[in-house]
Amino acid sequence: MSLDTLETLRDWLIADQRDLELQDFSEAEVLCGDWTPLVARAKALLQDYEGRLGIHGPFWGLSLANPDFEMRALVARRMLQGLEVCEALGASQMVIHSPYTTWDHNNLDNYPGARGRVVALVRETLAEAVRRAEEIGVTLVIENIEDRDTDARCLLADSFDSPAVAVSVDTGHAHYAHDATGAPPVDYFIRRAGERLRHVHLQDADGYADRHWGIGQGTINWPSVFDAVAPLEGRARLILELRDHGQILSSARWLAEQGLAR
Template identity: 70%
Template sequence: MSTLPLLGAAMPLDTFETLRDWMLAEPRDLELQDFITADVLNGDWQPLVDRAARLLDGHAGRLGIHGPFWGLSLANPDPDMRALVTRRMEQGLAVCEALGATQMVIHSPYTTWNYNNFDNIAGARDEVTELVHATLDPVIARAEGASVTMVLENIEDKDPDSRCLLADSFDSPAVAVSLDTGHAHYAHGSTGAPPVDYYVTRAGKRLHHVHLQDADGHADRHWRIGHGNILWPSVFAALAPLGDQPRLILELRDKEAILPSARYLQDMGLAR
Protein backbone atom coordinates (compact mmCIF):
# COMPACT_ATOMS: atom_id res chain seq x y z
CA MET A 1 0.00 0.00 0.00
CA SER A 2 1.48 3.34 -1.05
CA THR A 3 2.16 5.90 1.66
CA LEU A 4 2.10 8.76 -0.85
CA PRO A 5 -0.68 11.31 -0.30
CA LEU A 6 -3.82 10.76 -2.33
CA LEU A 7 -4.84 13.47 -4.79
CA GLY A 8 -8.37 14.74 -5.20
CA ALA A 9 -9.73 17.30 -7.62
CA ALA A 10 -12.09 20.23 -8.07
CA MET A 11 -14.59 19.99 -10.89
CA PRO A 12 -18.21 20.49 -11.90
CA LEU A 13 -20.51 17.50 -12.14
CA ASP A 14 -20.12 17.38 -15.93
CA THR A 15 -16.41 16.70 -15.48
CA PHE A 16 -16.97 14.27 -12.63
CA GLU A 17 -19.09 12.19 -14.95
CA THR A 18 -16.11 11.80 -17.32
CA LEU A 19 -13.61 11.13 -14.49
CA ARG A 20 -15.90 9.04 -12.30
CA ASP A 21 -13.90 5.81 -12.67
CA TRP A 22 -10.68 7.54 -11.57
CA MET A 23 -12.39 9.33 -8.68
CA LEU A 24 -14.04 6.13 -7.42
CA ALA A 25 -11.06 3.80 -7.88
CA GLU A 26 -9.62 5.20 -4.64
CA PRO A 27 -11.25 7.41 -1.99
CA ARG A 28 -10.26 10.68 -3.68
CA ASP A 29 -11.48 13.93 -2.19
CA LEU A 30 -13.83 15.93 -4.40
CA GLU A 31 -14.62 19.63 -4.50
CA LEU A 32 -17.70 20.46 -6.54
CA GLN A 33 -17.68 23.74 -8.48
CA ASP A 34 -21.34 23.89 -9.48
CA PHE A 35 -22.55 26.09 -6.61
CA ILE A 36 -20.49 29.26 -7.02
CA THR A 37 -22.71 31.71 -8.87
CA ALA A 38 -25.65 33.78 -7.68
CA ASP A 39 -27.79 32.41 -10.51
CA VAL A 40 -27.41 28.88 -9.16
CA LEU A 41 -27.73 29.77 -5.48
CA ASN A 42 -30.79 31.99 -6.01
CA GLY A 43 -32.44 29.38 -8.21
CA ASP A 44 -33.57 25.80 -7.79
CA TRP A 45 -30.32 23.93 -7.13
CA GLN A 46 -32.03 20.78 -5.86
CA PRO A 47 -31.81 19.04 -9.27
CA LEU A 48 -28.02 19.54 -9.15
CA VAL A 49 -27.93 17.98 -5.69
CA ASP A 50 -30.05 15.07 -6.92
CA ARG A 51 -27.73 14.56 -9.87
CA ALA A 52 -24.72 14.67 -7.55
CA ALA A 53 -26.28 12.00 -5.33
CA ARG A 54 -26.65 9.70 -8.33
CA LEU A 55 -23.16 10.30 -9.70
CA LEU A 56 -21.47 10.11 -6.30
CA ASP A 57 -22.95 6.74 -5.42
CA GLY A 58 -19.87 4.72 -4.43
CA HIS A 59 -17.63 7.74 -3.89
CA ALA A 60 -15.67 7.16 -0.68
CA GLY A 61 -13.57 10.33 -0.52
CA ARG A 62 -14.39 13.50 1.39
CA LEU A 63 -16.81 15.89 -0.29
CA GLY A 64 -16.68 19.67 -0.34
CA ILE A 65 -17.80 22.58 -2.47
CA HIS A 66 -16.25 25.82 -3.59
CA GLY A 67 -18.43 28.44 -1.98
CA PRO A 68 -19.62 31.66 -3.63
CA PHE A 69 -17.02 34.39 -4.08
CA TRP A 70 -17.65 36.48 -7.22
CA GLY A 71 -17.91 40.13 -6.17
CA LEU A 72 -18.06 39.19 -2.49
CA SER A 73 -15.75 40.35 0.28
CA LEU A 74 -15.97 38.92 3.76
CA ALA A 75 -14.73 42.31 5.03
CA ASN A 76 -17.18 44.54 3.17
CA PRO A 77 -17.62 47.73 5.21
CA ASP A 78 -21.09 48.44 3.77
CA PRO A 79 -23.64 46.76 6.08
CA ASP A 80 -26.12 46.20 3.25
CA MET A 81 -23.49 44.50 1.09
CA ARG A 82 -22.23 42.56 4.10
CA ALA A 83 -25.72 41.19 4.67
CA LEU A 84 -25.68 39.89 1.09
CA VAL A 85 -22.34 38.15 1.68
CA THR A 86 -23.75 36.53 4.82
CA ARG A 87 -26.74 35.36 2.80
CA ARG A 88 -24.46 33.82 0.16
CA MET A 89 -22.55 31.98 2.90
CA GLU A 90 -25.86 30.66 4.25
CA GLN A 91 -26.86 29.53 0.77
CA GLY A 92 -23.55 27.69 0.40
CA LEU A 93 -24.05 25.99 3.74
CA ALA A 94 -27.54 24.93 2.70
CA VAL A 95 -26.02 23.25 -0.35
CA CYS A 96 -23.45 21.51 1.87
CA GLU A 97 -26.23 20.23 4.12
CA ALA A 98 -28.18 18.89 1.15
CA LEU A 99 -25.11 17.21 -0.37
CA GLY A 100 -23.62 15.95 2.88
CA ALA A 101 -20.49 17.98 2.10
CA THR A 102 -18.14 18.72 4.99
CA GLN A 103 -16.07 21.58 3.63
CA MET A 104 -16.71 24.89 1.86
CA VAL A 105 -13.95 27.00 0.34
CA ILE A 106 -14.32 30.75 0.94
CA HIS A 107 -11.97 33.56 -0.02
CA SER A 108 -9.63 35.44 2.28
CA PRO A 109 -10.41 39.17 2.50
CA TYR A 110 -6.76 40.28 2.58
CA THR A 111 -5.32 42.29 -0.28
CA THR A 112 -1.90 43.62 -1.18
CA TRP A 113 -3.24 47.08 -0.28
CA ASN A 114 -4.09 45.79 3.19
CA TYR A 115 -0.57 44.46 3.65
CA ASN A 116 1.02 47.78 2.73
CA ASN A 117 -1.36 49.88 4.83
CA PHE A 118 -2.07 47.94 8.03
CA ASP A 119 0.67 49.84 9.84
CA ASN A 120 -0.18 53.09 8.08
CA ILE A 121 -3.79 53.35 9.29
CA ALA A 122 -4.49 52.93 12.99
CA GLY A 123 -6.78 50.00 13.75
CA ALA A 124 -6.90 48.79 10.13
CA ARG A 125 -5.93 45.21 10.95
CA ASP A 126 -8.52 44.90 13.73
CA GLU A 127 -11.17 46.45 11.49
CA VAL A 128 -10.80 43.67 8.90
CA THR A 129 -11.16 41.03 11.61
CA GLU A 130 -14.25 42.74 13.04
CA LEU A 131 -15.88 43.03 9.60
CA VAL A 132 -15.26 39.37 8.80
CA HIS A 133 -16.79 38.37 12.14
CA ALA A 134 -19.82 40.55 11.39
CA THR A 135 -20.18 38.63 8.12
CA LEU A 136 -19.52 35.09 9.33
CA ASP A 137 -20.60 35.03 12.98
CA PRO A 138 -24.28 34.64 11.99
CA VAL A 139 -23.49 31.40 10.13
CA ILE A 140 -20.88 29.78 12.39
CA ALA A 141 -23.37 27.88 14.56
CA ARG A 142 -25.08 26.52 11.44
CA ALA A 143 -21.75 25.37 10.02
CA GLU A 144 -20.83 23.69 13.30
CA GLY A 145 -24.20 21.95 13.45
CA ALA A 146 -23.75 20.66 9.90
CA SER A 147 -20.12 19.59 10.54
CA VAL A 148 -18.99 21.87 7.73
CA THR A 149 -15.59 23.56 7.89
CA MET A 150 -15.26 26.84 6.01
CA VAL A 151 -11.66 27.09 4.80
CA LEU A 152 -10.15 30.51 4.09
CA GLU A 153 -8.28 30.42 0.78
CA ASN A 154 -5.44 32.86 0.13
CA ILE A 155 -6.12 35.16 -2.82
CA GLU A 156 -3.84 38.23 -2.69
CA ASP A 157 -2.42 37.31 0.73
CA LYS A 158 1.19 38.47 0.88
CA ASP A 159 1.40 37.62 4.58
CA PRO A 160 0.92 33.86 5.15
CA ASP A 161 -0.17 34.48 8.75
CA SER A 162 -3.06 36.94 8.48
CA ARG A 163 -5.78 34.53 7.42
CA CYS A 164 -4.42 31.91 9.85
CA LEU A 165 -4.83 34.34 12.74
CA LEU A 166 -8.25 35.29 11.38
CA ALA A 167 -9.29 31.62 11.43
CA ASP A 168 -7.96 31.31 14.99
CA SER A 169 -10.05 34.28 16.08
CA PHE A 170 -13.26 32.27 15.57
CA ASP A 171 -12.14 29.54 17.97
CA SER A 172 -14.41 27.17 16.08
CA PRO A 173 -13.96 23.86 14.25
CA ALA A 174 -16.08 25.45 11.50
CA VAL A 175 -13.27 27.79 10.38
CA ALA A 176 -9.86 26.62 9.13
CA VAL A 177 -7.33 27.49 6.43
CA SER A 178 -6.95 26.70 2.74
CA LEU A 179 -3.90 27.22 0.55
CA ASP A 180 -3.94 27.84 -3.19
CA THR A 181 -0.44 27.10 -4.49
CA GLY A 182 -0.80 29.29 -7.57
CA HIS A 183 -2.07 32.26 -5.58
CA ALA A 184 0.84 31.91 -3.16
CA HIS A 185 3.28 31.64 -6.07
CA TYR A 186 1.77 34.78 -7.64
CA ALA A 187 2.23 36.62 -4.34
CA HIS A 188 5.81 35.33 -4.14
CA GLY A 189 6.72 36.30 -7.69
CA SER A 190 4.81 39.57 -7.98
CA THR A 191 4.61 41.05 -4.48
CA GLY A 192 7.63 39.65 -2.65
CA ALA A 193 5.76 37.14 -0.49
CA PRO A 194 7.48 34.00 0.82
CA PRO A 195 7.60 30.88 -1.39
CA VAL A 196 4.74 28.42 -1.47
CA ASP A 197 6.18 25.92 1.00
CA TYR A 198 6.42 28.67 3.63
CA TYR A 199 2.64 29.14 3.39
CA VAL A 200 2.21 25.45 4.20
CA THR A 201 4.60 25.56 7.14
CA ARG A 202 3.14 28.74 8.60
CA ALA A 203 -0.40 27.38 8.40
CA GLY A 204 0.59 24.11 10.05
CA LYS A 205 -2.29 22.18 11.58
CA ARG A 206 -4.73 24.92 10.62
CA LEU A 207 -4.35 23.79 6.99
CA HIS A 208 -7.33 21.62 6.00
CA HIS A 209 -7.41 22.16 2.24
CA VAL A 210 -4.99 22.80 -0.65
CA HIS A 211 -5.69 23.87 -4.21
CA LEU A 212 -2.90 22.43 -6.36
CA GLN A 213 -2.25 24.43 -9.51
CA ASP A 214 0.90 25.43 -11.32
CA ALA A 215 1.77 29.01 -12.23
CA ASP A 216 4.59 31.34 -13.24
CA GLY A 217 4.55 33.82 -10.35
CA HIS A 218 2.96 36.50 -12.49
CA ALA A 219 -0.71 35.52 -12.81
CA ASP A 220 -3.35 33.09 -11.55
CA ARG A 221 -2.68 30.51 -14.24
CA HIS A 222 -4.27 27.29 -12.95
CA TRP A 223 -1.95 25.43 -15.31
CA ARG A 224 -1.45 21.69 -15.28
CA ILE A 225 1.17 20.57 -12.79
CA GLY A 226 4.62 20.77 -14.40
CA HIS A 227 3.76 23.59 -16.81
CA GLY A 228 4.75 26.33 -14.36
CA ASN A 229 7.73 26.76 -12.06
CA ILE A 230 6.46 25.92 -8.57
CA LEU A 231 9.01 23.77 -6.73
CA TRP A 232 6.74 20.82 -5.98
CA PRO A 233 9.20 18.73 -3.91
CA SER A 234 9.43 21.56 -1.37
CA VAL A 235 5.63 21.90 -1.23
CA PHE A 236 5.04 18.19 -0.61
CA ALA A 237 7.89 18.03 1.91
CA ALA A 238 6.15 20.80 3.86
CA LEU A 239 2.82 18.96 3.60
CA ALA A 240 4.19 15.61 4.77
CA PRO A 241 3.95 16.25 8.55
CA LEU A 242 0.24 17.09 8.17
CA GLY A 243 -0.67 13.61 6.97
CA ASP A 244 -4.02 13.29 5.24
CA GLN A 245 -5.67 16.21 7.06
CA PRO A 246 -5.42 18.69 4.18
CA ARG A 247 -7.48 17.71 1.17
CA LEU A 248 -5.13 17.87 -1.83
CA ILE A 249 -7.32 19.20 -4.61
CA LEU A 250 -6.13 19.64 -8.19
CA GLU A 251 -7.82 22.88 -9.29
CA LEU A 252 -7.01 23.34 -12.96
CA ARG A 253 -8.54 25.56 -15.61
CA ASP A 254 -8.28 22.79 -18.20
CA LYS A 255 -10.09 19.81 -16.70
CA GLU A 256 -8.42 17.51 -19.22
CA ALA A 257 -5.18 18.31 -17.40
CA ILE A 258 -6.33 16.62 -14.17
CA LEU A 259 -5.14 13.12 -15.04
CA PRO A 260 -1.83 14.25 -16.62
CA SER A 261 -1.17 16.40 -13.53
CA ALA A 262 -1.82 13.45 -11.24
CA ARG A 263 0.53 11.30 -13.32
CA TYR A 264 3.21 14.02 -13.18
CA LEU A 265 3.13 14.12 -9.38
CA GLN A 266 3.06 10.34 -9.21
CA ASP A 267 6.06 10.07 -11.53
CA MET A 268 7.90 12.53 -9.26
CA GLY A 269 7.16 10.22 -6.33
CA LEU A 270 5.19 12.94 -4.54
CA ALA A 271 1.54 11.80 -4.66
CA ARG A 272 -0.78 9.27 -6.16
Protein backbone atom coordinates in the same frame (compact mmCIF):
# COMPACT_ATOMS: atom_id res chain seq x y z
CA MET B 1 -14.17 19.78 -10.70
CA SER B 2 -17.57 20.40 -12.23
CA LEU B 3 -20.34 17.83 -12.46
CA ASP B 4 -19.67 17.56 -16.20
CA THR B 5 -16.06 16.60 -15.46
CA LEU B 6 -17.15 14.28 -12.67
CA GLU B 7 -19.14 12.28 -15.22
CA THR B 8 -15.93 11.54 -17.15
CA LEU B 9 -13.65 10.97 -14.12
CA ARG B 10 -16.07 9.20 -11.81
CA ASP B 11 -14.37 5.79 -11.98
CA TRP B 12 -10.92 7.29 -11.34
CA LEU B 13 -12.25 9.30 -8.40
CA ILE B 14 -14.09 6.42 -6.76
CA ALA B 15 -11.36 3.82 -7.32
CA ASP B 16 -9.23 5.44 -4.61
CA GLN B 17 -12.00 7.45 -2.90
CA ARG B 18 -10.13 10.67 -3.69
CA ASP B 19 -11.01 14.01 -2.15
CA LEU B 20 -13.50 15.93 -4.29
CA GLU B 21 -14.47 19.59 -4.48
CA LEU B 22 -17.49 20.45 -6.61
CA GLN B 23 -17.44 23.89 -8.21
CA ASP B 24 -20.97 24.14 -9.60
CA PHE B 25 -22.38 26.04 -6.63
CA SER B 26 -20.37 29.27 -6.45
CA GLU B 27 -22.47 31.42 -8.78
CA ALA B 28 -25.24 33.67 -7.47
CA GLU B 29 -27.48 32.58 -10.32
CA VAL B 30 -27.22 28.99 -9.07
CA LEU B 31 -27.57 29.75 -5.36
CA CYS B 32 -30.57 32.03 -5.88
CA GLY B 33 -32.29 29.57 -8.20
CA ASP B 34 -33.35 25.95 -7.90
CA TRP B 35 -30.12 24.06 -7.32
CA THR B 36 -31.80 20.85 -6.20
CA PRO B 37 -31.48 19.18 -9.66
CA LEU B 38 -27.71 19.75 -9.48
CA VAL B 39 -27.59 18.13 -6.05
CA ALA B 40 -29.64 15.19 -7.30
CA ARG B 41 -27.27 14.79 -10.25
CA ALA B 42 -24.25 14.91 -7.93
CA LYS B 43 -25.72 12.29 -5.61
CA ALA B 44 -26.45 9.99 -8.53
CA LEU B 45 -22.89 10.32 -9.82
CA LEU B 46 -21.46 9.81 -6.34
CA GLN B 47 -23.13 6.52 -5.55
CA ASP B 48 -20.43 4.31 -3.97
CA TYR B 49 -18.32 7.40 -3.23
CA GLU B 50 -17.02 7.40 0.34
CA GLY B 51 -14.32 10.07 0.05
CA ARG B 52 -14.24 13.54 1.53
CA LEU B 53 -16.61 15.87 -0.32
CA GLY B 54 -16.55 19.66 -0.37
CA ILE B 55 -17.69 22.57 -2.50
CA HIS B 56 -16.21 25.88 -3.55
CA GLY B 57 -18.39 28.45 -1.90
CA PRO B 58 -19.59 31.75 -3.40
CA PHE B 59 -16.88 34.37 -3.91
CA TRP B 60 -17.42 36.57 -6.99
CA GLY B 61 -17.49 40.18 -5.77
CA LEU B 62 -17.99 39.09 -2.17
CA SER B 63 -15.55 40.58 0.32
CA LEU B 64 -15.91 39.10 3.79
CA ALA B 65 -14.64 42.43 5.17
CA ASN B 66 -16.89 44.75 3.17
CA PRO B 67 -17.28 48.01 5.13
CA ASP B 68 -20.82 48.55 3.78
CA PHE B 69 -23.29 46.93 6.21
CA GLU B 70 -25.81 46.18 3.47
CA MET B 71 -23.15 44.44 1.39
CA ARG B 72 -22.03 42.45 4.44
CA ALA B 73 -25.61 41.24 4.85
CA LEU B 74 -25.59 40.04 1.24
CA VAL B 75 -22.25 38.25 1.70
CA ALA B 76 -23.56 36.61 4.87
CA ARG B 77 -26.62 35.38 2.97
CA ARG B 78 -24.49 33.91 0.19
CA MET B 79 -22.41 32.01 2.77
CA LEU B 80 -25.56 30.52 4.27
CA GLN B 81 -26.81 29.57 0.80
CA GLY B 82 -23.56 27.71 0.20
CA LEU B 83 -23.98 25.87 3.47
CA GLU B 84 -27.50 24.86 2.48
CA VAL B 85 -25.96 23.16 -0.54
CA CYS B 86 -23.36 21.46 1.66
CA GLU B 87 -26.07 20.07 3.91
CA ALA B 88 -28.08 18.79 0.95
CA LEU B 89 -25.02 17.17 -0.63
CA GLY B 90 -23.54 15.80 2.57
CA ALA B 91 -20.40 17.89 1.95
CA SER B 92 -18.12 18.56 4.90
CA GLN B 93 -16.04 21.48 3.63
CA MET B 94 -16.64 24.81 1.87
CA VAL B 95 -13.90 27.00 0.40
CA ILE B 96 -14.23 30.75 0.99
CA HIS B 97 -11.89 33.57 0.01
CA SER B 98 -9.52 35.58 2.16
CA PRO B 99 -10.44 39.26 2.54
CA TYR B 100 -6.81 40.44 2.48
CA THR B 101 -5.62 42.37 -0.57
CA THR B 102 -2.22 43.54 -1.76
CA TRP B 103 -3.25 47.06 -0.75
CA ASP B 104 -4.01 45.79 2.75
CA HIS B 105 -0.50 44.44 3.17
CA ASN B 106 1.01 47.88 2.66
CA ASN B 107 -1.65 49.89 4.47
CA LEU B 108 -3.16 48.02 7.41
CA ASP B 109 -0.45 49.36 9.71
CA ASN B 110 -0.86 52.82 8.17
CA TYR B 111 -4.23 53.30 9.88
CA PRO B 112 -4.74 52.81 13.64
CA GLY B 113 -6.84 49.76 14.40
CA ALA B 114 -7.14 48.70 10.76
CA ARG B 115 -6.04 45.10 11.36
CA GLY B 116 -8.55 44.62 14.12
CA ARG B 117 -11.27 46.20 12.01
CA VAL B 118 -10.79 43.66 9.22
CA VAL B 119 -11.10 40.82 11.72
CA ALA B 120 -14.18 42.38 13.32
CA LEU B 121 -15.91 42.86 9.96
CA VAL B 122 -15.23 39.27 8.88
CA ARG B 123 -16.41 37.91 12.21
CA GLU B 124 -19.64 39.86 11.83
CA THR B 125 -20.12 38.66 8.24
CA LEU B 126 -19.49 35.00 9.10
CA ALA B 127 -21.03 34.81 12.57
CA GLU B 128 -24.22 33.04 11.51
CA ALA B 129 -22.46 30.92 8.88
CA VAL B 130 -19.95 29.63 11.44
CA ARG B 131 -22.76 28.70 13.83
CA ARG B 132 -24.56 26.89 11.04
CA ALA B 133 -21.38 25.16 9.86
CA GLU B 134 -20.80 23.86 13.38
CA GLU B 135 -24.35 22.46 13.46
CA ILE B 136 -24.06 20.57 10.17
CA GLY B 137 -20.42 19.45 10.45
CA VAL B 138 -18.91 21.65 7.74
CA THR B 139 -15.51 23.35 7.88
CA LEU B 140 -15.09 26.74 6.21
CA VAL B 141 -11.56 26.93 4.81
CA ILE B 142 -10.19 30.40 4.08
CA GLU B 143 -8.17 30.41 0.85
CA ASN B 144 -5.34 32.85 0.14
CA ILE B 145 -6.09 35.10 -2.84
CA GLU B 146 -3.93 38.25 -2.93
CA ASP B 147 -2.39 37.54 0.48
CA ARG B 148 1.25 38.59 0.87
CA ASP B 149 1.20 37.86 4.59
CA THR B 150 1.26 34.13 5.33
CA ASP B 151 -0.21 34.65 8.80
CA ALA B 152 -3.03 37.21 8.64
CA ARG B 153 -5.79 34.87 7.52
CA CYS B 154 -4.45 32.15 9.85
CA LEU B 155 -4.91 34.52 12.78
CA LEU B 156 -8.31 35.44 11.39
CA ALA B 157 -9.29 31.76 11.41
CA ASP B 158 -7.97 31.42 14.97
CA SER B 159 -10.14 34.33 16.10
CA PHE B 160 -13.29 32.23 15.64
CA ASP B 161 -11.99 29.55 18.05
CA SER B 162 -14.15 27.06 16.17
CA PRO B 163 -13.49 23.69 14.52
CA ALA B 164 -15.70 24.99 11.71
CA VAL B 165 -13.06 27.51 10.53
CA ALA B 166 -9.70 26.47 9.09
CA VAL B 167 -7.24 27.50 6.38
CA SER B 168 -6.68 26.71 2.71
CA VAL B 169 -3.60 27.35 0.56
CA ASP B 170 -3.83 27.82 -3.18
CA THR B 171 -0.38 27.08 -4.62
CA GLY B 172 -0.80 29.27 -7.70
CA HIS B 173 -2.06 32.23 -5.70
CA ALA B 174 0.85 31.92 -3.30
CA HIS B 175 3.31 31.63 -6.21
CA TYR B 176 1.85 34.75 -7.82
CA ALA B 177 2.11 36.64 -4.53
CA HIS B 178 5.72 35.47 -4.13
CA ASP B 179 6.95 36.47 -7.58
CA ALA B 180 4.77 39.51 -8.27
CA THR B 181 4.36 41.11 -4.84
CA GLY B 182 7.25 39.87 -2.71
CA ALA B 183 5.43 37.32 -0.55
CA PRO B 184 7.22 34.25 0.84
CA PRO B 185 7.36 31.14 -1.39
CA VAL B 186 4.58 28.60 -1.59
CA ASP B 187 5.97 26.14 0.94
CA TYR B 188 6.16 28.93 3.54
CA PHE B 189 2.41 29.53 3.18
CA ILE B 190 1.83 25.85 3.88
CA ARG B 191 4.24 25.59 6.80
CA ARG B 192 2.92 28.77 8.45
CA ALA B 193 -0.64 27.45 8.24
CA GLY B 194 0.46 24.37 10.19
CA GLU B 195 -2.32 22.40 11.82
CA ARG B 196 -4.86 24.98 10.66
CA LEU B 197 -4.39 23.75 7.08
CA ARG B 198 -7.23 21.51 5.95
CA HIS B 199 -7.32 22.16 2.20
CA VAL B 200 -4.87 22.82 -0.66
CA HIS B 201 -5.65 23.87 -4.23
CA LEU B 202 -2.92 22.40 -6.44
CA GLN B 203 -2.29 24.40 -9.60
CA ASP B 204 0.87 25.38 -11.43
CA ALA B 205 1.71 28.92 -12.50
CA ASP B 206 4.51 31.20 -13.63
CA GLY B 207 4.34 33.68 -10.75
CA TYR B 208 2.90 36.39 -12.99
CA ALA B 209 -0.78 35.46 -13.09
CA ASP B 210 -3.35 33.03 -11.71
CA ARG B 211 -2.72 30.43 -14.43
CA HIS B 212 -4.28 27.22 -13.08
CA TRP B 213 -1.96 25.28 -15.39
CA GLY B 214 -1.43 21.55 -15.21
CA ILE B 215 1.11 20.42 -12.63
CA GLY B 216 4.64 20.54 -14.03
CA GLN B 217 3.86 23.23 -16.60
CA GLY B 218 4.87 26.19 -14.44
CA THR B 219 7.69 27.12 -12.08
CA ILE B 220 6.42 26.03 -8.65
CA ASN B 221 8.92 23.95 -6.64
CA TRP B 222 6.68 20.93 -6.10
CA PRO B 223 9.03 18.84 -3.90
CA SER B 224 9.11 21.72 -1.41
CA VAL B 225 5.31 21.95 -1.47
CA PHE B 226 4.84 18.25 -0.72
CA ASP B 227 7.56 18.29 1.92
CA ALA B 228 5.61 21.05 3.66
CA VAL B 229 2.28 19.19 3.38
CA ALA B 230 3.67 15.82 4.54
CA PRO B 231 3.55 16.43 8.33
CA LEU B 232 -0.24 16.77 8.12
CA GLU B 233 -0.46 13.09 7.11
CA GLY B 234 -3.55 13.51 4.97
CA ARG B 235 -5.48 15.88 7.22
CA ALA B 236 -5.42 18.51 4.45
CA ARG B 237 -7.41 17.71 1.32
CA LEU B 238 -5.35 18.03 -1.88
CA ILE B 239 -7.48 19.23 -4.78
CA LEU B 240 -6.27 19.66 -8.37
CA GLU B 241 -7.86 22.97 -9.43
CA LEU B 242 -6.96 23.33 -13.11
CA ARG B 243 -8.37 25.58 -15.81
CA ASP B 244 -8.31 22.69 -18.26
CA HIS B 245 -10.04 19.76 -16.57
CA GLY B 246 -8.62 17.56 -19.30
CA GLN B 247 -5.25 17.89 -17.56
CA ILE B 248 -6.39 16.45 -14.23
CA LEU B 249 -5.30 12.89 -15.02
CA SER B 250 -2.00 13.94 -16.61
CA SER B 251 -1.24 16.15 -13.60
CA ALA B 252 -1.98 13.28 -11.22
CA ARG B 253 0.32 11.04 -13.27
CA TRP B 254 3.09 13.67 -13.23
CA LEU B 255 2.93 13.89 -9.44
CA ALA B 256 3.01 10.10 -9.16
CA GLU B 257 5.99 9.86 -11.52
CA GLN B 258 7.85 12.39 -9.40
CA GLY B 259 7.16 10.29 -6.30
CA LEU B 260 5.19 13.12 -4.70
CA ALA B 261 1.64 11.72 -4.65
CA ARG B 262 -0.46 8.85 -5.90
